[in-house]
Amino acid sequence: xxxxxxxxxxxxxxxxxxxxxxxxxxxxxxxxxxxxxxxxxxxxxxxxxxxxxxxxxxxxxxxxxxxxxxxxxxxxxxxxxxxxxxxxxxxxxxxxxxxxxxxxxxxxxxxxxxxxxxxxxxxxxxxxxxxxxxxxxxxxxxxxxxxxxxxxxxxxxxxxxxxxxxxxxxxxxxxxxxxxxxxxxxxxxxxxxxxxxxxxxxxxxxxxxxxxxxxxxxxxxxxxxxxxxxxxxxxxxxxxxxxxxxxxxxxxxxxxxxxx
Amino acid sequence: xxxxxxxxxxxxxxxxxxxxxxxxxxxxxxxxxxxxxxxxxxxxxxxxxxxxxxxxxxxxxxxxxxxxxxxxxxxxxxxxxxxxxxxxxxxxxxxxxxxxxxxxxxxxxxxxxxxxxxxxxxxxxxxxxxxxxxxxxxxxxxxxxxxxxxxxxxxxxxxxxxxxxxxxxxxxxxxxxxxxxxxxxxxxxxxxxxxxxxxxxxxxxxxxxxxxxxxxxxxxxxxxxxxxxxxxxxxxxxxxxxxxxxxxxxxxxxxxxxxxxxxxxxxxxxxxxxxxxxxxxxxxxxxxxxxxxxxxxxxxxxxxxxxxxxxxxxxxxxxxxxx
Numbered sequence: 001x002x003x004x005x006x007x008x009x010x011x012x013x014x015x016x017x018x019x020x021x022x023x024x025x026x027x028x029x030x031x032x033x034x035x036x037x038x039x040x041x042x043x044x045x046x047x048x049x050x051x052x053x054x055x056x057x058x059x060x061x062x063x064x065x066x067x068x069x070x071x072x073x074x075x076x077x078x079x080x081x082x083x084x085x086x087x088x089x090x091x092x093x094x095x096x097x098x099x100x101x102x103x104x105x106x107x108x109x110x111x112x113x114x115x116x117x118x119x120x121x122x123x124x125x126x127x128x129x130x131x132x133x134x135x136x137x138x139x140x141x142x143x144x145x146x147x148x149x150x151x152x153x154x155x156x157x158x159x160x161x162x163x164x165x166x167x168x169x170x171x172x173x174x175x176x177x178x179x180x181x182x183x184x185x186x187x188x189x190x191x192x193x194x195x196x197x198x199x200x201x202x203x204x205x206x207x208x209x210x211x212x213x214x215x216x217x218x219x220x221x222x223x224x225x226x227x228x229x230x231x232x233x234x235x236x237x238x239x240x241x242x243x244x245x246x247x248x249x250x251x252x253x254x255x256x257x258x259x260x
Numbered sequence: 261x262x263x264x265x266x267x268x269x270x271x272x273x274x275x276x277x278x279x280x281x282x283x284x285x286x287x288x289x290x291x292x293x294x295x296x297x298x299x300x301x302x303x304x305x306x307x308x309x310x311x312x313x314x315x316x317x318x319x320x321x322x323x324x325x326x327x328x329x330x331x332x333x334x335x336x337x338x339x340x341x342x343x344x345x346x347x348x349x350x351x352x353x354x355x356x357x358x359x360x361x362x363x364x365x366x367x368x369x370x371x372x373x374x375x376x377x378x379x380x381x382x383x384x385x386x387x388x389x390x391x392x393x394x395x396x397x398x399x400x401x402x403x404x405x406x407x408x409x410x411x412x413x414x415x416x417x418x419x420x421x422x423x424x425x426x427x428x429x430x431x432x433x434x435x436x437x438x439x440x441x442x443x444x445x446x447x448x449x450x451x452x453x454x455x456x457x458x459x460x461x462x463x464x465x466x467x468x469x470x471x472x473x474x475x476x477x478x479x480x481x482x483x484x485x486x487x488x489x490x491x492x493x494x495x496x497x498x499x500x501x502x503x504x505x506x507x508x509x510x511x512x513x514x515x516x517x518x519x520x521x522x523x524x525x526x527x528x529x530x531x532x533x534x535x536x537x538x539x540x541x542x543x544x545x546x547x548x549x550x551x552x553x554x555x556x557x558x559x560x561x562x563x564x565x566x567x568x569x570x571x572x573x574x575x576x577x578x579x580x581x582x583x
Binding site: 040043044046047050051054154155156158159162188189191192193194196200 | 315
């Protein structure tokens with residue numbers, strides 16, 4: 001009885017949280033189109049989330065392309081289909097692996113950062129102070145961050161995909177003596193709009209999810225400094241889960257429109 | 261303030277680079293599908309497209325020329341495939357070109373191959389429909405292959421039986437392979453055959469030499485072979501010979517009859533030829549005649565020396581001397 005009650009309580013808490021996040025998102029859409037617009041803060045956030053993540057995304061993307069090609073080569077060689085490597089790697093990276101992996105990396109770096117930053121502002125009552133001073137903290141702190149992640153993540157994914165393909169091309173060049181020109185010719189032969197457009201659209205949603213969950217967790221942080229860590233941790237966990245849910249939905253939707 | 265400006269510049273570079281990369285990727289992909297360059301639209305009607313999809317490549321003589329932009333079914337079983345071909349290559353496709361649906365490699369995606377044909381025809385223009393040729397599909401190939409496999413299995417089992425029999429020495433082939441005596445005989449036969457063929461070859465060579473040494477212009481053979489008048493005469497001679505042989509045959513037949521009649525008959529000739537007593541009498545008579553003649557000669561010689569006739573014989577001698 002106590003266990004079922006506990007499950008009920010947790011389910012109830014889960015739905016309450018989903019509802020809260022939905023209201024939080026609704027408030028974001030309400031605030032994002034109303035003045036004043038915090039462009040300066042938006043630029044700062046874009047710089048911190050975009051430029052500062054570039055190295056991490058670049059290294060991750062390069063290793064991703066490199067390892068993916070190295071691991072796939074033996075299997076393709078068994079079938080005598082080495083020439084399919086550029087097609088396979090490019091489609092896999094651009095359509096699925098690139099966006100998901102880079103979004104997860106960004107969820108770890110950006111999502112946790114936002115959760116911790118806003119959480120610490122909440123527990124140190126900086127957000128309350130902003131409300132008292134007449135500044136809209138939601139617009140200044142939340143809207144700018146969510147817009148920044150939504151705009152920056154697609155660019156980071158484009159960079160990550162490009163670097164991953166370069167890593168793959170290097171492996172193919174060294175192992176299979178495939179020229180870079182031939183490699184990228186085959187890559188663009190294999191890629192279609194139906195590969196790149198859904199992935200790009202999906203990455204906006206990934207960015208939005210990272211910003212939204214990070215801000216929500218930080219903005220509603222409780223229990224002092226312990227809550228900051230919790231907010232940061234749960235931001236990453238929730239965002240990672242939400243990314244896969246979004247990916248699942250995106251694949252279904254793109255399948256309807258592009259017949260993948 | 262300085263830091264903020266630097267951040268803005270870095271952010272600007274990042275955003276521009278990211279956007280350029282995205283747009284470049286979109287451009288390259290679009291360029292591959294002839295979305296940005298000038299292009300023409302061609303149609304081809306197929307009965308079966310074998311899984312062809314929108315966006316599949318179109319090749320002209322093996323060169324990527326465009327993409328499939330439409331697959332529509334018309335009527336009960338006809339499928340119209342629309343293709344977007346780059347104007348640069350489209351200008352080289354003649355109206356008599358043929359479109360076929362093939363596979364890009366053994367397990368590759370489907371493609372439309374446009375094959376040029378001989379002859380001078382005007383180039384296609386946008387909206388043209390070109391002729392098609394339906395290749396045999398993979399399913400049809402597998403069905404045929406299945407039948408072939410079954411036949412191969414039957415053949416293999418029968419071949420196995422034959423091989424076993426051969427190994428056991430049964431049948432002509434088995435004997436040939438296993439019987440050493442027969443092998444020796446065969447070897448000898450082959451050797452003799454070789455010798456015979458060598459002799460025949462030599463004979464042929466000699467014959468050729470003889471034939472080549474014949475003077476066709478001046479010899480009788482040449483005259484016979486080339487002169488029509490001689491040939492006519494020869495024909496007459498042959499005819500006469502033939503007639504003579506007929507006559508001879510008739511005469512021989514008559515002679516045979518006559519001889520048989522002689523043999524069987526009782527006339528003088530039969531008496532002369534068949535009666536042995538007559539022969540002995542005749543022989544005795546001839547002996548008596550010979551003896552009588554001898555004695556007559558003696559009498560005549562005695563007569564020469566006789567007194568009454570000596571003068572006559574001397575007179576004959578003197579007359580002979582005078583002549």
